[in-house]
Amino acid sequence: MLEILLDATVRAGTPILFATLGAIINERAGIINLGIEGLMLVGALAGFAGTQASGSLLVGVLAAFVAALLAGSIHGFITVHLRGNQIVSGLALTMFGIGITALFGRSMVGLTIDGFKRVAIPGLSKIPVIGKAFFNQDLLIYFSFLLVIAIAFFFYRTRWGLALRTVGENPAAADTCGVPVTLTRFLAVAIGSGIVGIGGAYLSLATTPMWIENMTAGRGWIAVALVIFASWSSYRALAGAYLFGGITAMQLRFQAMGTTVSVHFLQMLPYFFTILVLVISTIRLQKGASQQPENLGQPYDREDRK
């Protein structure tokens, strides 16, 4: 029972994990991206279409990454180069993503593909209780583990990671040190968006190997909230995403067991808990030293430098 629940937790949490990691890269560079929901949809459709056309899941994942990267670049250009309002641009991106995937997804409805299959890691998958949940999964889930570690390493152990964090904390100082602020911010938005797209692709390539209009159902927004819960750290993003995976898994389990509680109330749970977690982590952030990038949401204009 616990094994099944843990397994479902990891599978439900993975799309949110990718989306949260992508959003963290955006926000670390100082750009709020409320387009996550739209980017996930773009990734889900591109991933499905890519796999459908080529028969290769790898091509699908790459297509999802590239498509979401391109869509995210619109947000990057408007907020970084044109210094436009980040909140409005992000909302526009979500709307654009919902609309464009509905339009181009019409021809994909009802088609099927062979989705990701489980690949057991010898030895590790034999660990009692957690072995099956973490090491008898598909390749995208293993990739998400690596990505969590890689992003933490990138932020704190590489020059580029330092540059990225600095343009989010203090772009004027970064500029003075010769870091190309505009380019760094733009790349962070573009690549972060691409990673969000892989989260969407997980839905259409692994969770349910098909395309359904608006199949993200608010997961992108949960990811936006989880960035704050994770205090912009990739390890904590993993914890947050699995927390929500767990709530979703339990909710589905309750439905399957046929409780007397209304389905609609069960479906509310993830959204309700997201708000709760957001409130708690916001209060906690204010009490301790805030991890929020100092210049989050602020456009940078060299001419305004003091």
Next chain:
Amino acid sequence: MKLVTEKREISSRLFRFSAPIISIIVALFVAGFLLLAAGVNPLQAYIEIFQESLGSTYGLSETLVKTTPLIFASLGVSLAFRMQIWNIGAEGQIYMGACGATAVALFSGIESHALMITSMFLAAFLFGGLWGGVAGILRARWQVNEVIVTLLMNYIAILGVDYLIYGPWKDPKGFNFPLTAQFSDAARLTEFFDTRFHSGFFLALFCALIMYLFMERTVWGYEIKVIGSNPKAARYAGMRTGTAIFAVLFISGAIAGIAGFSEVAGLQHRLQHGISPGYGYTAIIIAWLAKRSALGVVIVSFLMGVLLVGGDSLQLSWQLPVAFAYAFQGLILFFLLASDFFIHNRLRLVRGERHA
């Protein structure tokens, strides 16, 4: 020769006034290519949009029917915008307003038309207000991000209404469809000219007028503007920003809630699934396009009404998904943000290397 951007010394007035129009035109142009890629002839599609929404009395009445909830919701959203507060939850607030009005219509047993309509209105106002107010309290008390809270509460509100219409409020004579019983005649707004056009539209115009007077002629309106443009100065001047944040999100939600009232009392005459097909999200675009003006909200709401009615007809004739309207609205916003840049900056060709 090199193309550079530079700041304008005086912001361009021409651009400021024409930016919304330019953005809509460019968005139409780009959306045309998307339609072409999806196998739809854009010119034919655009002609159809205008013919269906403005070309007949029926079309025009349908456009005004869609304009009505948009005006309410956008007024709500734009009130919060004035204070730099983001109410992305108008969609949920519409559902809650509809829910409150429906509770009164179904269970109060009031027989007087005037009393019934007034009670429904107040219930919608209160329900929508409370829904917005939750985010208001969280933001005012703990600085919890209101964008995420209001947005997530949309999902909760819609699921809550689903619970009611699939469960306790389901019409026993409704063949098991997820909808409530029809309202009594006392709970219906007046309809005109044998169309679905109803008096909610005039209520919306009245609301816009009130909003204009409130913002431009009262101290509260002035405080909202000051807090929005300079919160520090507002605090030094002794304005209570926390209370104002709660009040603004409450009223913002309440006005969006009225849209729910107007939809159930004027149009649907019952509560059912999908009472709002995303009016709350379209309202965000309208509020942003209309900048700071209540009159602007009315005009842009009408334009969006045209697009929505036209879009519905495209859905029938070209099998275009309803959600395509979102792609178009997203494009308008992108171009509006881009054209905002040119209000304060210009492009210039510079000879040779530029010396810093």
